[in-house]
Amino acid sequence: MPWSKKLNIEIILRIIGILLMIEGFFLLTALPFSIYYSEDPFGWALLDGVHDFWPLLLSALFTSLIGIFLYFAAGKDVKKNLGKREGYIIVSIAWIVISVFGAIPFVLSGSVTSYTDAFFETISGFTTTGASILNNIEGVPKGLLFWRSMTHWIGGMGIIVLSLAILPFLGIGGMQLFIAEVPGPTPDKLHPRITATAKRLWGIYVMLTIVETGLLMLGGMNLFDGLCHAFGTMATGGFSTRNTSIAGFSPYIQYVITVFMILAGTNFTLHYLALHGKFKDIRKNEEFKYFIFIILVATLIITVSLIVIDQMHPETAFRDSIFTVVSIITTTGFVTADYLFWPGALWFIIFGLMFVGGSAGSTGGGIKVVRHLLLFKNSLLEFKRQVHPQAVLPVRMSGKPVSQDIIFNVLAFFLIYFIIFAIGTFVMSLMGLDFETAIGTTIATLGNIGPGIGHVGPVDNYSAIPAIGKWFLSFLMLLGRLELFTVLILFSPAFWKR
Amino acid sequence: MPWSKKLNIEIILRIIGILLMIEGFFLLTALPFSIYYSEDPFGWALLDGVHDFWPLLLSALFTSLIGIFLYFAAGKDVKKNLGKREGYIIVSIAWIVISVFGAIPFVLSGSVTSYTDAFFETISGFTTTGASILNNIEGVPKGLLFWRSMTHWIGGMGIIVLSLAILPFLGIGGMQLFIAEVPGPTPDKLHPRITATAKRLWGIYVMLTIVETGLLMLGGMNLFDGLCHAFGTMATGGFSTRNTSIAGFSPYIQYVITVFMILAGTNFTLHYLALHGKFKDIRKNEEFKYFIFIILVATLIITVSLIVIDQMHPETAFRDSIFTVVSIITTTGFVTADYLFWPGALWFIIFGLMFVGGSAGSTGGGIKVVRHLLLFKNSLLEFKRQVHPQAVLPVRMSGKPVSQDIIFNVLAFFLIYFIIFAIGTFVMSLMGLDFETAIGTTIATLGNIGPGIGHVGPVDNYSAIPAIGKWFLSFLMLLGRLELFTVLILFSPAFWKR
Numbered sequence: 002m003p004w005s006k007k008l009n010i011e012i013i014l015r016i017i018g019i020l021l022m023i024e025g026f027f028l029l030t031a032l033p034f035s036i037y038y039s040e041d042p043f044g045w046a047l048l049d050g051v052h053d054f055w056p057l058l059l060s061a062l063f064t065s066l067i068g069i070f071l072y073f074a075a076g077k078d079v080k081k082n083l084g085k086r087e088g089y090i091i092v093s094i095a096w097i098v099i100s101v102f103g104a105i106p107f108v109l110s111g112s113v114t115s116y117t118d119a120f121f122e123t124i125s126g127f128t129t130t131g132a133s134i135l136n137n138i139e140g141v142p143k144g145l146l147f148w149r150s151m152t153h154w155i156g157g158m159g160i161i162v163l164s165l166a167i168l169p170f171l172g173i174g175g176m177q178l179f180i181a182e183v184p185g186p187t188p189d190k191l192h193p194r195i196t197a198t199a200k201r202l203w204g205i206y207v208m209l210t211i212v213e214t215g216l217l218m219l220g221g222m223n224l225f226d227g228l229c230h231a232f233g234t235m236a237t238g239g240f241s242t243r244n245t246s247i248a249g250f251s252p253y254i255q256y257v258i259t260v261f262m263i264l265a266g267t268n269f270t271l272h273y274l275a276l277h278g279k280f281k282d283i284r285k286n287e288e289f290k291y292f293i294f295i296i297l298v299a300t301l302i303i304t305v306s307l308i309v310i311d312q313m314h315p316e317t318a319f320r321d322s323i324f325t326v327v328s329i330i331t332t333t334g335f336v337t338a339d340y341l342f343w344p345g346a347l348w349f350i351i352f353g354l355m356f357v358g359g360s361a362g363s364t365g366g367g368i369k370v371v372r373h374l375l376l377f378k379n380s381l382l383e384f385k386r387q388v389h390p391q392a393v394l395p396v397r398m399s400g401k402p403v404s405q406d407i408i409f410n411v412l413a414f415f416l417i418y419f420i421i422f423a424i425g426t427f428v429m430s431l432m433g434l435d436f437e438t439a440i441g442t443t444i445a446t447l448g449n450i451g452p453g454i455g456h457v458g459p460v461d462n463y464s465a466i467p468a469i470g471k472w473f474l475s476f477l478m479l480l481g482r483l484e485l486f487t488v489l490i491l492f493s494p495a496f497w498k499r
Numbered sequence: 500m501p502w503s504k505k506l507n508i509e510i511i512l513r514i515i516g517i518l519l520m521i522e523g524f525f526l527l528t529a530l531p532f533s534i535y536y537s538e539d540p541f542g543w544a545l546l547d548g549v550h551d552f553w554p555l556l557l558s559a560l561f562t563s564l565i566g567i568f569l570y571f572a573a574g575k576d577v578k579k580n581l582g583k584r585e586g587y588i589i590v591s592i593a594w595i596v597i598s599v600f601g602a603i604p605f606v607l608s609g610s611v612t613s614y615t616d617a618f619f620e621t622i623s624g625f626t627t628t629g630a631s632i633l634n635n636i637e638g639v640p641k642g643l644l645f646w647r648s649m650t651h652w653i654g655g656m657g658i659i660v661l662s663l664a665i666l667p668f669l670g671i672g673g674m675q676l677f678i679a680e681v682p683g684p685t686p687d688k689l690h691p692r693i694t695a696t697a698k699r700l701w702g703i704y705v706m707l708t709i710v711e712t713g714l715l716m717l718g719g720m721n722l723f724d725g726l727c728h729a730f731g732t733m734a735t736g737g738f739s740t741r742n743t744s745i746a747g748f749s750p751y752i753q754y755v756i757t758v759f760m761i762l763a764g765t766n767f768t769l770h771y772l773a774l775h776g777k778f779k780d781i782r783k784n785e786e787f788k789y790f791i792f793i794i795l796v797a798t799l800i801i802t803v804s805l806i807v808i809d810q811m812h813p814e815t816a817f818r819d820s821i822f823t824v825v826s827i828i829t830t831t832g833f834v835t836a837d838y839l840f841w842p843g844a845l846w847f848i849i850f851g852l853m854f855v856g857g858s859a860g861s862t863g864g865g866i867k868v869v870r871h872l873l874l875f876k877n878s879l880l881e882f883k884r885q886v887h888p889q890a891v892l893p894v895r896m897s898g899k900p901v902s903q904d905i906i907f908n909v910l911a912f913f914l915i916y917f918i919i920f921a922i923g924t925f926v927m928s929l930m931g932l933d934f935e936t937a938i939g940t941t942i943a944t945l946g947n948i949g950p951g952i953g954h955v956g957p958v959d960n961y962s963a964i965p966a967i968g969k970w971f972l973s974f975l976m977l978l979g980r981l982e983l984f985t986v987l988i989l990f991s992p993a994f995w996k997r
Contacts (some may be wrong), residue, residue, distance in 0.1 A: 122897060346929045349924070377914075379914075383908060383984075384994070388994060408907075413878045426847070435842075
């Protein structure tokens with residue numbers, strides 16, 4: 002992708018405009034559920050109690066109108082040249098703008114009383130974090146809950162395209178490494194390639210969502226619950242329609258969600274390969290192997306401990322373990338058990354998984370398994386390099402040597418991640434949170450997980466965090482979701498130099 | 500340094516033997532204080548109360564004898580070829596062996612009842628950590644306390660030579676970067692160069708210790724207290740002869756110790772340059788500038804906060820702030836104030852400083868300022884590299900470009916440091932410690948600091964840690980002190996392959 006000398010502001014306006022129009026359309030999809038579940042769907046929220054039909058409709062219209070306005074404000078002859086710079090700006094701004102507008106129905110309906118809370122909930126949705134400020138989820142009208150889960154699904158869709166089709170071309174975070182697998186029709190022409198890749202991946206995303214909804218409904222969920230939880234799963238988001246998250250559902254449903262969380266946390270190009278029967282290529286993928294390996298080891302340790310120490314029923318112990326491990330490593334954040342009350346240091350394993358994250362090219366957030374793998378391999382090689390200083394020893398991944406540039410990029414990513422984690426913890430401490438909660442809020446938002454440790458554990462929520470803290474955590478969600486560099490580069494002087 | 504094909508075990512035995520003879524000699528230096536401070540110096544500990552003369556003398560003789568035995572056990576014609584491999588092995592083993600023997604007088608005298616505790620205290624001394632298991636320091640006989648402080652001083656002396664003369668040749672942790680400054684007489688002949696460098700640096704170390712002792716005695720300390728605290732300062736160790744550490748001493752003494760902690764945490768080649776009037780070269784040293792900069796900024800923030808929030812007297816606030824900041828960043832661990840009870844998130848600044856560490860080539864432990872600088876510069880460049888993927892942008896330090904090998908090494912160091920930190924916290928959690936204490940014990944020992952957070956804060960000690968935990972923390976002290984790789988490389992298969 003070229004580096005445009007003059008910033009093409011018009012194309013930025015136009016694309017943001019288009020995104021807002023699409024958001025307006027998606028807001029409308031909540032209306033059927035609003036009508037179906039309400040006794041007086043066309044009543045007006047501000048007059049009596051909490052309704053959601055008019056707030057949703059008005060927000061949809063308002064958002065679309067602003068979108069149309071931006072589209073035309075860009076002028077008649079918008080140049081189509083989209084450079085790296087415009088790419089970075091659009092990606093960062095888009096997430097903020099759709100959250101700004103997506104928060105409106107929560108406030109208009111009166112379900113959420115402060116705009117801060119509504120924005121937090123919405124960006125938490127779009128970034129597929131799943132951190133909530135709602136104290137009584139079941140008291141919120143169904144249309145709004147559907148929109149809340151829909152923000153996850155849209156966010157997950159955006160991330161798939163971003164991580165597999167856009168970020169690699171922007172050169173972010175060594176993501177070039179993960180695009181080789183799905184060949185586009187014209188590899189040297191960027192635009193058609195992104196479009197083609199996006200279509201294929203969205204197809205898989207939609208299909209998996211439909212299959213999961215079907216399986217959840219087979220287990221007794223209605224269409225509304227099925228869709229909402231499938232959205233939350235496939236986006237690795239974590240918003241539920243119940244106050245107790247997934248704990249109240251049947252073992253069958255918990256297992257279904259576990260399987261689909263694993264699928265959602267897997268590189269989507271592997272699903273593509275699987276559909277084409279290329280299982281050999283999947284077996285070669287080291288990240289996937291280690292992703293599964295980590296899940297199995299953590300599950301085994303926790304299951305055995307829960308059986309031995311807590312005398313739990315083996316099946317329950319296994320189910321709670323694998324569900325929690327998968328929910329945290331994939332950064333989904335659904336809950337069936339309060340890991341903070343597990344015996345010994347088991348919760349520490351969960352805490353450690355918060356720093357692992359899903360696979361690259363999945364909807365999962367966090368650092369990602371592949372980065373850990375690269376870093377780990379490079380560190381092991383460092384010992385060999387000490388012993389044989391003359392030898393050239395490149396890191397190999399799935400059999401191929403990895404360029405030093407990518408290793409450097411990954412190392413810088415780690416450093417910046419931990420610096421932000423430290424600063425985040427410090428800032429949250431300044432707001433009067435205790436140490437564990439400060440750590441918990443930071444990693445749970447930066448890693449797009451949702452539940453953390455301390456007072457934002459699996460059975461708590463974020464309502465008690467001070468307003469300024471909620472804005473700060475919203476920023477962390479965005480940083481984490483966009484692989485740090487995409488956002489941070491906007492603050493670099495080199496970026497703005499001509 | 501060459502990589503010998505056949506391990507020269509004889510030379511290892513011989514050098515360890517020599518070290519034990521030297522240790523025996525140093526044990527004798529505690530005897531005058533034992534005699535002077537005891538009413539019945541030649542009484543025998545096991546019969547009535549705690550005495551230290553005979554335990555110290557017996558330990559000295561036993562240690563020397565074993566040393567002589569090892570020296571001769573090495574055989575008659577020991578080949579003088581000392582390769583990299585022998586270097587790694589000697590450095591790691593030496594620290595363990597001298598701690599094994601140095602712990603004996605504590606147990607023999609009955610001052611410390613378990614060998615675990617005595618070993619912990621001794622390796623804490625030699626690694627200049629300063630973490631103590633003594634509940635009542637003032638109840639321990641003076642001769643033993645002198646030996647305890649002497650372990651710091653010996654350890655500090657060892658570290659200076661190690662970090663400026665030996666490790667650079669072993670290629671450890673990018674330490675090659677810091678040796679260019681003091682030219683030896685024959686740069687291509689290793690042995691004379693190490694000897695010459697070591698002599699120069701020891702001269703500075705001894706001189707600074709004498710000057711500090713003098714200044715402390717001017718402030719009213721007796722020779723015993725003066726020497727012990729000068730040992731603790733110059734080695735950035737932190738053992739005091741008082742239960743309240745430095746809190747009970749006068750402001751003058753606190754300021755003197757502050758200044759000398761800064762000197763001890765500075766690259767000793769800078770002292771050498773200063774003695775030769777080469778202040779221009781000192782001014783060029785970026786690590787020193789940032790070391791001072793970090794101290795000033797942290798002190799300023801804490802001072803102002805203590806004045807404003809706690810209504811403290813400005814001079815007291817400044818003194819407590821700078822003393823604590825310097826004590827922690829240099830990894831000394833002397834205490835005048837309990838930072839865990841500072842208002843707001845001030846303690847978090849101190850916690851952050853625990854991860855910074857002193858300068859390379861000083862007696863300070865931890866990650867070291869220069870590694871942070873390199874990493875930080877490299878991360879900033881990463882943004883530039885994203886914008887200009889074609890440009891070659893090396894990291895520059897003190898004006899000179901730094902090779903990619905060193906950057907890689909430093910990055911691997913960071914990663915391994917944090918992995919060990921995470922594992923350490925996990926292991927200590929398993930032993931039933933709460934989260935903060937688990938974190939505190941790990942970083943305070945791995946960083947060779949002494950006081951941590953949680954229940955090992957500035958006014959606590961390590962006596963309540965389970966025995967197995969003390970052995971584990973002892974290992975962390977060694978790991979941290981020897982820049983990780985020196986020890987870890989012994990566990991690498993490549994190291995033992997012919």
